[in-house]
Amino acid sequence: MVTFLVGDDEERVEHVSKNVLCVRSVFFRTMFGIGMKERDAAEVTVRNTDLATFTALVRYLCTDQLDLGEEEGRAQRALDLRELAQMYQVPRLELRCAERLLAVDRLGLDDRLRVSAACVTAGDHRDGSNEEEERKKERKKERKKERKTSE
DSSP: OEEEEETTTTEEEEEEOHHHHHHHOHHHHHHHHSSOGGGGOSEEEEOSSOHHHHHHHHHHHHHOOOOOOSSTTHHHHHHHHHHHHHHTTOHHHHHHHHHHHHTOTTOOHHHHHHHHHHHHHHOOOTTSHHHHHHHHHHHHHHHHHHHHHHO
16 A cells, blocks of 8 residues: 655545556556565655645546546646646546546637647547557467467
8 A cells, every 4th residue: 555645735645555556557557566666665755736636546546437526627627637647657547538628618729639639649548448459469479479489
């Protein structure tokens, strides 16, 4: 388990499973998996966001539920969360936030184009099928090599 100290005020997000974070995010898998100082740390400081946005990221990683909070401010939260998802390498969340942003009526044309471009950059990982396909191909290659080696 890990506790995050979020923002300049170092507000706490406690009792988060490192295992869940590692399964859902390449960034966290790297952070907690290969000898970085955070691997054994009980607390990790995150300064580049606010508590509500980081909590929404953690909640999504743990439950697969996207919670943008109250109606007022949802567009800004979706924008902030999309940026955080991009930074923490969670493409499916990035895409879901972008989709929500495109549905916001108040979003101007320039913002819509920027969000649309972000969707393309994130790739279409709506159901994780692209990542799963890559893993299947990799396993198939490994099995093929093993068969050749045993022959």
